[in-house]
Amino acid sequence: MAAELSSKFTVGGQELKNRIVLAPLTRSRCEVTEDPFDIKNSLPNELHVEYYSQRASGGLLISEGVQVSELGWGWMCAPKIMEEAHAEAWKPVTKAVHEKGGLIYMQLWHLGRQTHSSFHPATNKIVSASDVKMAGEAKTITGEKVEPETPVPMTKEEIQDTIAAFVNGARLAKIAGFDGVELHSANGYLIDQFLQKRTNKRTDEYGGSMENRMRLLKEIVEGIIAEGSFPANRIGLRLSPNGVFGDMGSDDNNVMFPFVAKELNKYGLAYLHVMDGLGFGFHNLCPPVTMYDFRKVWDGPLMCNVGLTKDEAKGMLRSGTTDLVAVGRPYIANPDLADRWINDWPLNPDADYATWWQAGIGAKGYTDYPFYEPEKSAEKKDE
Ligand SMILES: Cc1cc2nc3c(=O)[nH]c(=O)nc-3n(C[C@H](O)[C@H](O)[C@H](O)COP(=O)(O)O)c2cc1C
Numbered sequence: 001m002a003a004e005l006s007s008k009f010t011v012g013g014q015e016l017k018n019r020i021v022l023a024p025l026t027r028s029r030c031e032v033t034e035d036p037f038d039i040k041n042s043l044p045n046e047l048h049v050e051y052y053s054q055r056a057s058g059g060l061l062i063s064e065g066v067q068v069s070e071l072g073w074g075w076m077c078a079p080k081i082m083e084e085a086h087a088e089a090w091k092p093v094t095k096a097v098h099e100k101g102g103l104i105y106m107q108l109w110h111l112g113r114q115t116h117s118s119f120h121p122a123t124n125k126i127v128s129a130s131d132v133k134m135a136g137e138a139k140t141i142t143g144e145k146v147e148p149e150t151p152v153p154m155t156k157e158e159i160q161d162t163i164a165a166f167v168n169g170a171r172l173a174k175i176a177g178f179d180g181v182e183l184h185s186a187n188g189y190l191i192d193q194f195l196q197k198r199t200n201k202r203t204d205e206y207g208g209s210m211e212n213r214m215r216l217l218k219e220i221v222e223g224i225i226a227e228g229s230f231p232a233n234r235i236g237l238r239l240s241p242n243g244v245f246g247d248m249g250s251d252d253n254n255v256m257f258p259f260v261a262k263e264l265n266k267y268g269l270a271y272l273h274v275m276d277g278l279g280f281g282f283h284n285l286c287p288p289v290t291m292y293d294f295r296k297v298w299d300g301p302l303m304c305n306v307g308l309t310k311d312e313a314k315g316m317l318r319s320g321t322t323d324l325v326a327v328g329r330p331y332i333a334n335p336d337l338a339d340r341w342i343n344d345w346p347l348n349p350d351a352d353y354a355t356w357w358q359a360g361i362g363a364k365g366y367t368d369y370p371f372y373e374p375e376k377s378a379e380k381k382d383e
Pocket of ligand 1: 023063238280305306308330
């Protein structure tokens with residue numbers, strides 16, 4: 001039977017109550033602190049509890065990107081998952097989501113070359129696969145927009161430390177009560193920087209061939225499975241083969257990314273989350289990679305994202321092109337987006353860009369969007 005938005009689905013042995021997923025959204029709502037190195041600016045707080053529990057009618061929630069290591073850090077007031085205190089602070093979030101019958105995965109994030117050395121005074125450097133500088137602008141620890149810096153290629157030791165940081169992040173996410181983790185391998189962040197030809201010029205076993213470019217990702221997956229906090233079927237993966245964000249895009253992405261999916265089949269991961277839509281920017285260097293390209297090679301659950309309207313999401317599900325639909329921007333302004341889509345209720349006006357990831361504005365544009373009230377709307381019609 002063709003899937004609908006309201007159809008149940010199983011991921012990692014857990015039943016999702018519908019097919020609608022909250023896409024990962026960095027919202028910078030951790031506390032602003034005077035000292036930028038104060039741990040408080042990387043801890044979720046009561047606003048996060050409210051924000052995620054408001055959105056629990058979705059079949060699955062994916063958290064905002066959560067930074068796993070010191071070198072991976074580069075976004076002020078976005079959370080981290082590096083020590084026990086971080087796990088403790090996330091506990092009320094997962095508890096509140098579970099109490100509302102929701103499921104939540106933590107997205108594990110390392111910024112790679114998209115950070116700035118001011119975040120790393122101990123080493124005064126930024127790292128990536130290779131010394132390929134990003135175009136555009138970087139942000140310093142005090143929020144100043146500056147020319148991006150040239151990253152230092154990671155040493156083998158730093159690669160091993162990074163794998164350990166992702167494994168530690170998954171371990172702490174489990175302690176925090178998350179149902180699983182999603183590896184942020186999209187949008188030009190560290191794992192993507194290793195995957196793509198544009199940013200990976202290495203000549204060792206982490207660069208060159210497609211096998212080599214995906215070695216870091218594979219070793220992170222294997223490390224998490226070996227550590228044992230989450231089995232393979234609770235580890236999701238996000239890819240952005242078409243994206244331009246972070247100055248990305250390579251002429252072999254249409255070959256590389258289906259290859260990555262095929263190679264990962266053997267692990268039996270939770271899902272593959274693909275940003276195939278072009279509405280977050282398209283690099284135009286090779287044909288766009290579609291959900292169908294992944295359907296042909298990927299054996300597990302597929303999640304689709306970018307620019308989906310309700311009708312497009314319905315069509316993708318009915319045609320079997322995807323199993324799950326992830327929604328980002330419309331979910332910002334509609335905490336009950338899943339109920340609204342399933343019941344054909346109208347949406348709130350779009351969120352103001354100024355509130356997307358602005359630190360220090362608290363609940364404004366974060367937890368203050370109204371839920372739809374069918375009774376009220378019926379009363380209005382009767383007037
Ligand atoms: C405010 C904002 C924050 C985002 N933060 C993240 C993030 O932390 N991790 C990630 O993988 N993608 C992030 N994205 C991308 C979204 O998950 C999503 O792919 C994008 O918004 C396109 O989907 P949409 O058209 O449904 O909004 C962010 C997007 C926005 C608008």
